Amino acid sequence: xxxxxxxxxxxxxxxxxxxxxxxxxxxxxxxxxxxxxxxxxxxxxxxxxxxxxxxxxxxxxxxxxxxxxxxxxxxxxxxxxxxxxxxxxxxxxxxxxxxxxxxxxxxxxxxxxxxxxxxxxxxxxxxxxxxxxxxxxxxxxxxxxxxxxxxxxxxxxxxxxxxxxxxxxxxxxxxxxxxxxxxxxxxxxxxxxxxxxxxxxxxxxxxxxxxxxxxxxxxxxxxxxxxxxxxxxxxxxxxxxxxxxxxxxxxxxxxxxxxxxxxxxxxxxxxxxxxxxxxxxxxxxxxxxxxxxxxxxxxxxxxxxxxxxxxxxxxxxxxxxxxxxxxxxxxxxxxxxxxxxxxxxxxxxxxxxxxxxxxxxxxxxxxxxxxxxxxxxxxxxxxxxxxx
Numbered sequence: 001x002x003x004x005x006x007x008x009x010x011x012x013x014x015x016x017x018x019x020x021x022x023x024x025x026x027x028x029x030x031x032x033x034x035x036x037x038x039x040x041x042x043x044x045x046x047x048x049x050x051x052x053x054x055x056x057x058x059x060x061x062x063x064x065x066x067x068x069x070x071x072x073x074x075x076x077x078x079x080x081x082x083x084x085x086x087x088x089x090x091x092x093x094x095x096x097x098x099x100x101x102x103x104x105x106x107x108x109x110x111x112x113x114x115x116x117x118x119x120x121x122x123x124x125x126x127x128x129x130x131x132x133x134x135x136x137x138x139x140x141x142x143x144x145x146x147x148x149x150x151x152x153x154x155x156x157x158x159x160x161x162x163x164x165x166x167x168x169x170x171x172x173x174x175x176x177x178x179x180x181x182x183x184x185x186x187x188x189x190x191x192x193x194x195x196x197x198x199x200x201x202x203x204x205x206x207x208x209x210x211x212x213x214x215x216x217x218x219x220x221x222x223x224x225x226x227x228x229x230x231x232x233x234x235x236x237x238x239x240x241x242x243x244x245x246x247x248x249x250x251x252x253x254x255x256x257x258x259x260x261x262x263x264x265x266x267x268x269x270x271x272x273x274x275x276x277x278x279x280x281x282x283x284x285x286x287x288x289x290x291x292x293x294x295x296x297x298x299x300x301x302x303x304x305x306x307x308x309x310x311x312x313x314x315x316x317x318x319x320x321x322x323x324x325x326x327x328x329x330x331x332x333x334x335x336x337x338x339x340x341x342x343x344x345x346x347x348x349x350x351x352x353x354x355x356x357x358x359x360x361x362x363x364x365x366x367x368x369x370x371x372x373x374x375x376x377x378x379x380x381x382x383x384x385x386x387x388x
Contacts, residue, residue: 018227019055019130019193026219026256027237028058031126031191034216034239040064043124043189044115048100049131049177053078053088055193056128062089066112068098101156101176105184122188130193131177167206169198175207182211182242190240195233196220196343199251199264202294208247208266213240219254220262222339233298233342234262255340262340265347271295272346276315276328284318287383288375290325295346303332304372307379323360327353330363333372 031039040061047056050067052074059065067090069075075097081088082095098107105116115121158176162183169175174194181190190213198204198211218238223229236253249266273295289309293299305317305325317325331346353359367373368384375384 018051020225020227021054021057023193023221023225023237024055025058027055027128027191027193030217030219030237030239031128035126035189039126043126044112044121045126045128046112047128048098049129050074050078050095051130053081053090055130056090057085057087059089062091062094065090066094066096066109068096068100068108070097070099070101072097100180101158101173116185119187122185125185125188126191127181127185127188128191129177132173133195162210165206165210166204168203169207171203172197174198175204178211179207182213186242187244188242190242191237193235193237196236196251196253196264199236200267200343200345201296202267202271202345205266205268208268212244212246213242214245215239215248215251216241218251219256220340221256224339231342232339234339258340264343265345267295267345267347270348272328272331272348275348276324279321279324280315281318281320282316284316284320286316286318287322288317288325290315290317290328292328297335297337297341297344297346300332300337303329304374305329305367305384306374307376323364326363326367327360329370329372330366333370334366 035043040059041064044064044066045056045059046066046068047053048068050056050069052069053067056065056067067078069078075095078088078090078095079092082090082092093109094112096109105113108116115125156173156176158180159170162176162179163170165183166175166179169179172195174192175198178190178192178194178198181188198207216239218236220234220236223231223233223235226235229235238251238253247266249268250263252261252263254260255262273292276290276292286309288305288307291302291304291306292313292315293302302313309316315321315325327349331349335341373384375382
């Protein structure tokens with residue numbers, strides 16, 4: 001039985017969500033694939049964001065497993081479950097209160113501290129976590145319907161310690177966990193559930209330069225299969241060897257529920273928005289306004305053409321850039337938004353479109369008739385009516 005120690009809205013603010021048993025079990029299958037069938041006897045495991053122990057249920061070698069959580073109440077719950085839950089194989093002395101984003105490693109049990117301090121033993125340590133997903137801003141903030149989650153991600157020592165090294169990624173709690181594990185437990189292994197934005201989001205470009213690790217294996221599932229998560233986006237389980245190898249430009253993950261695989265690409269490549277910005281025109285007569293947003297699928301609904309310019313992520317459409325504007329809107333809307341591509345980035349195109357007149361005409365017709373072309377005669381002359 002999964003025990004909820006903290007009410008849902010408080011858990012959402014902290015970004016902490018229970019790991020469903022089906023995915024916890026699946027993650028252990030992947031750990032066995034990467035580290036071998038005897039991995040529980042050959043490796044040490046530390047869940048430093050353990051909650052009430054859901055992720056660790058089913059492990060068999062209690063002598064090699066440690067569990068910690070920032071909440072003393074969660075620690076007490078785990079300790080009380082040890083004697084009554086046959087699936088939670090932990091030693092009481094291996095369960096302890098620890099604030100991973102603030103506390104010194106001097107506070108961890110001596111046996112675990114010896115592993116952290118020993119370069120050879122560290123190579124056999126797997127930090128196995130489902131860390132909090134909270135961030136400084138939320139979707140309602142960006143939509144203008146909410147407020148920033150004050151002090152969610154910006155009050156921790158890790159935020160200040162790694163802000164220069166990982167940049168805007170410090171807004172994400174899970175990224176702070178990753179940064180500390182990488183920097184302060186070098187050459188260990190990291191197995192974690194998280195959003196995929198650390199792989200492909202523009203705000204994580206600096207992070208990916210810092211986080212030099214070798215990808216070993218992983219999978220993705222729908223976020224709404226997790227407790228208290230409503231979003232239609234992927235949550236990944238990925239396994240990394242923190243051995244100093246440069247971050248890969250492409251991570252391919254198994255899609256558990258639908259089969260097949262999904263590739264996530266590093267967004268260090270120039271974006272579609274950067275391409276479109278080359279055609280901004282402030283001199284010629286305006287015939288419409290293109291409303292743009294970040295070059296990813298989750299901002300798809302913001303992309304539209306209107307009559308009025310609010311000068312917030314907008315560009316004037318003129319006779320000089322109408323072809324490029326139609327290409328931009330068509331490309332942003334021709335693909336259906338799904339939970340799988342929610343975090344995908346639209347990238348800078350090659351030059352083939354310049355001579356492909358059929359493609360240009362297709363984009364023009366698509367744009368003229370698409371619902372996100374919101375030009376209306378009630379706001380003035382409608383230059384977009386394609387017929388008399």
